[in-house]
Amino acid sequence: MNGHSVYEPQSGFMKWLEARLPIWSLVHSSFIAYPTPRNLNYWWTFGGILSVLLVIQIVTGIVLAMHYTPHVDYAFNSVDAIMRDVNYGWLLRYVHAVGASMFFFAAYVHLFRGLYYGSYKAPREVLWILGVIILLLMIATGFMGYVLPWGQMSFWAATVITNLFSAIPLFGEAIVTWLWGGYSVGNPTLNRFYSLHYLLPFVILGVVVLHVWALHVVGQNNPTGVEPKSQQDTVPFTPYATIKDSFLMVCFFILYAWFVFYMPNYLGHPDNYVPANPSVTPTHIVPEWYYLPFYAILRAIPNKLLGVVMLVSAIAILAFVPWLDTSRVRSATYRPLYKQFFWIFVVVCIGLGWLGSKPAEGSYVLWARVLTAWYFLHFLIILPALGLWERPRPLPTSITEAVLGPKGGAPVARGAAAPERRG
Amino acid sequence: MGAFRSKALAIAMAAGLLSLMAPARAEDNIPPRQSWSFSGPFGIYDRAQLQRGFKVYREVCGNCHSLKLLSFRDLADPNGPGFSPAQVAAIAAEYKVTDGPNDQGEMFERPGRPADHFPSRYPNDQAARAALGVAPPDMSVLAKARGYERGFPWFIFDVFTQYQEQGVDYIAAMLQGYEETPPQGVNLPQGTYYNKYFPGHAIGMPQPLASNGQVEYTDGTPADLQHYSQDVSAFLMWAAEPSLVRRKRLGLQVMIVLIVLAGLLYFTKKQVWSQVGGHA
Numbered sequence: 233m234n235g236h237s238v239y240e241p242q243s244g245f246m247k248w249l250e251a252r253l254p255i256w257s258l259v260h261s262s263f264i265a266y267p268t269p270r271n272l273n274y275w276w277t278f279g280g281i282l283s284v285l286l287v288i289q290i291v292t293g294i295v296l297a298m299h300y301t302p303h304v305d306y307a308f309n310s311v312d313a314i315m316r317d318v319n320y321g322w323l324l325r326y327v328h329a330v331g332a333s334m335f336f337f338a339a340y341v342h343l344f345r346g347l348y349y350g351s352y353k354a355p356r357e358v359l360w361i362l363g364v365i366i367l368l369l370m371i372a373t374g375f376m377g378y379v380l381p382w383g384q385m386s387f388w389a390a391t392v393i394t395n396l397f398s399a400i401p402l403f404g405e406a407i408v409t410w411l412w413g414g415y416s417v418g419n420p421t422l423n424r425f426y427s428l429h430y431l432l433p434f435v436i437l438g439v440v441v442l443h444v445w446a447l448h449v450v451g452q453n454n455p456t457g458v459e460p461k462s463q464q465d466t467v468p469f470t471p472y473a474t475i476k477d478s479f480l481m482v483c484f485f486i487l488y489a490w491f492v493f494y495m496p497n498y499l500g501h502p503d504n505y506v507p508a509n510p511s512v513t514p515t516h517i518v519p520e521w522y523y524l525p526f527y528a529i530l531r532a533i534p535n536k537l538l539g540v541v542m543l544v545s546a547i548a549i550l551a552f553v554p555w556l557d558t559s560r561v562r563s564a565t566y567r568p569l570y571k572q573f574f575w576i577f578v579v580v581c582i583g584l585g586w587l588g589s590k591p592a593e594g595s596y597v598l599w600a601r602v603l604t605a606w607y608f609l610h611f612l613i614i615l616p617a618l619g620l621w622e623r624p625r626p627l628p629t630s631i632t633e634a635v636l637g638p639k640g641g642a643p644v645a646r647g648a649a650a651p652e653r654r655g
Numbered sequence: 656m657g658a659f660r661s662k663a664l665a666i667a668m669a670a671g672l673l674s675l676m677a678p679a680r681a682e683d684n685i686p687p688r689q690s691w692s693f694s695g696p697f698g699i700y701d702r703a704q705l706q707r708g709f710k711v712y713r714e715v716c717g718n719c720h721s722l723k724l725l726s727f728r729d730l731a732d733p734n735g736p737g738f739s740p741a742q743v744a745a746i747a748a749e750y751k752v753t754d755g756p757n758d759q760g761e762m763f764e765r766p767g768r769p770a771d772h773f774p775s776r777y778p779n780d781q782a783a784r785a786a787l788g789v790a791p792p793d794m795s796v797l798a799k800a801r802g803y804e805r806g807f808p809w810f811i812f813d814v815f816t817q818y819q820e821q822g823v824d825y826i827a828a829m830l831q832g833y834e835e836t837p838p839q840g841v842n843l844p845q846g847t848y849y850n851k852y853f854p855g856h857a858i859g860m861p862q863p864l865a866s867n868g869q870v871e872y873t874d875g876t877p878a879d880l881q882h883y884s885q886d887v888s889a890f891l892m893w894a895a896e897p898s899l900v901r902r903k904r905l906g907l908q909v910m911i912v913l914i915v916l917a918g919l920l921y922f923t924k925k926q927v928w929s930q931v932g933g934h935a
Contacts, residue, residue: 270931312724312796315898322898323905467931475927479920486913493906494696495819497799502822505800505895506792515854586807 239265262448267466268473269454271635275345276452277480278338280473284481285335286440290433292328293377300380302426304419307382308507326496332374333499334488336522339370347553348574350562351453357554359446362439364551369436371523371547376429378520382422383504388517390417390425396530399537416510456634457562458627465631516591524588525581529607531592532600542604549611556611558619566625570618577610684851686803686821686828689885693892694820696907699900700893703874705736708890711870711883713746715863716794719787721775724795725894728769734900735893743769750774788846789859798822798888798895822895823888828852830884833862 239260241247250257299318301310314321343363346352352360375393379386394411398404413420451460460466467473491498499521503514519527529546533539549556564571580603587600628634692701709730712722727747730738738746747767752774755762767774777783780790792800802821805813813819829852837849837856847857864870864883872878876886893899 309724316724316729322902326902471927472931475920475924479917479924482913482917482920486910486917489906489909489913493902493909494817495814496902498814498819502800502802505796 262444262469263474264468264470266448266469266473267451267460267463268469269452269460269465269631270467270472271454271456271631272452272473272476273455274476274480275341275348276454277477278342278345279447280477281338281481281484282335282342283440283444285331285338286433286437289328289331289335290437292324292331293430293433295324296328297430300426302380302423304382304422304508307380307422311381323492326492330488330491330496330499332377333491333520333522334484335370336374338484339367340522343367343550344578346453347577348564348571349453349455350457350557350559350564352554353457353557353562354554355450356446356453359443359450360554361551362443362446364547366436366439366443367550368547369432369439371526373429373432373436374520374522376425376432378504379422379425380429381504382508384506384508384512384514385501385504385517387417387508387510388514389519390421392517393519394421396536396540396543399540401537453562454631455563455565456628456631457566458629458631458634461630462632518589521585521589524586525584526588528584528588528600529604531588532597532604542608546607549608553611553615556615558616559622559624560619561624561627566627567618567622568625569622573610573614573618577607580606580610684828684832686824686852688818689820689824689827689888691820691823691889691892693889693899695817696903698903700735701889702735702737703876704886704889705893706738707872707874707876707882708886708888708893709736710872711864711887712794712890714870715883716887717776719776719783719791719860720794721777721791722773722794722894723775724772724793726770726772727767729894729897731769732893732897735897736890740769747771791860794891794894796895798826798891800895801825820892823892825852826891827884827888829858830864830887831880833865 239257241250241256246256249255296314299310299314299321301307311325314325316322318324346360346363375389379390394408394417397411398408400407409415411421412418413424454460501518518524526543526546530539530543533542559567559570561567564574584600584603584607587596587603590596592600692699692704712720727743727750730736730746731740731743747769750767750771750773751764752767752771753762754765757763775793777786783790799822803825805821829850832851832853834849834851837843841849841856843849843857847859848861849856850858864880864887867879870878870883872882876882
């Protein structure tokens, strides 16, 4: 793809800097002149939202870490002291805790957008796989962060999840002891979780840089799934994408603020305000809402090892989607059958989430098995088969045609191509 | 248009699936919903109610339950009970606090000061259990540590109505939920009492508030079980979430800023994109 303009330093200092470290031209080509398809809809704004959310999590997290005590005897009380005695500590903690939920919500929207519009297809496989790696890292980070307040759910979630490793044949028990740093979840476990919870966000940040780099090599997908063919098909990132991203980001923050300021504990569990007690098991151990679909899959399988394998596969299978989907058409807009199966899949995931919050008994188990089966069938059977059978609708010849109709374009596009020269 | 229809269809399907999967709900005792001064986006604590609630805590609950994460100085919170500094000092002085070690290396007792945390009646859970049979939970964040499951579809409506007082509703209901004689066929374990709202119904705590006039009210509020329960529940909500009033107040300001900013950005975006055409 062609850029819209090339950065030329104007001032003396910028010329001097450009010759030594061309950092501003990197920023310019990535976030100002970067050509972005003109037909991107609002589902494309979540990548930007996620970047900002990551920064918010890191900044609030660093300040929280200044006041938190990673010790089984003090962790719970130190979190409470943050809420009571640190200036705006309640705000920091709620922004961070609700922020985790918002992060997962935005990530899931981002992921389903990719599934709907076929954003994983060539040449974006590496971009997609990096995204799956970010999701895995997020899951690990979020889980360890949930353990830190050392409430009942923290403790028992840590116990349940670390125990999953005991399903590994031969070395399982040894691995679990090694993870715990002892013979049960205890102070060494809390300490290492704290250390890793501080480390992993920076690993995520690193992979995000790779993710954005890969994105800027292959360019963004778009709702038609047709690659941009001319300058008419794209607009420069600034002002077009920046203003659009900013608008939806602020709308997203309204949702975020709604939870932070008005119902900060809605997304949590009351039991996590009970200090961890190894001798009392909660009636129902449930993870945070964003893990519920995976938790339902884990519990749907009667065999522990197989359950763990399915749990891991449920995430890992996403990395293979670029090759499981055999269709040559990217966007579901032109795939009448896939579009329906996509929405069924969304419903299945929501259903699994709901089942994950229920006790594993009676009809819940049966439904969890049905939906788990569908989850995997969607990827293993439906995606490959649809590509072979489905008759896609005809694709537009270009993005501009899809936006303006066959005759649209030229005069408007000139303005779009060089907005900085507009009067 | 088509995308919108399929989305609407998906939502309808999800709702249908959820109601299909839910087995018929056993009729539980759902705590009745109370009206609280601190609910909703403009909620604030009722100072007189918190002061009455504190009185109930001090004279009844505090005999067993600790409040160890709070300091006496917290009672002066203008958004909370709002006691004067002199009142706080007087309240603190009524408690005995262990301090030390002194120059002789010994711990000693002295009257409490506003900066002290509320002392616990029992040195640890084991001592409490030995004395009472069960360890009474600390009450500092109890109102956030209790609740009951709302179930589908109520948990979705709650997001919009901001209903999040399950904890206090439960506590208020539980305090009034004792029954002298358990229903037929219910066998209570030794040393437990029947409570309509307590999960499992067998509660280790004997009915703490019963008779009218047990705690003296001086502001004309009826001194009965219903008011005791509500007042002490409200006090516990404040104890668990003292920042609630400031949080909601700041929230309103943040919301106004965000909504205005979103409006401005929307029209700016429209203006910028009007040059390109053909885009929503």
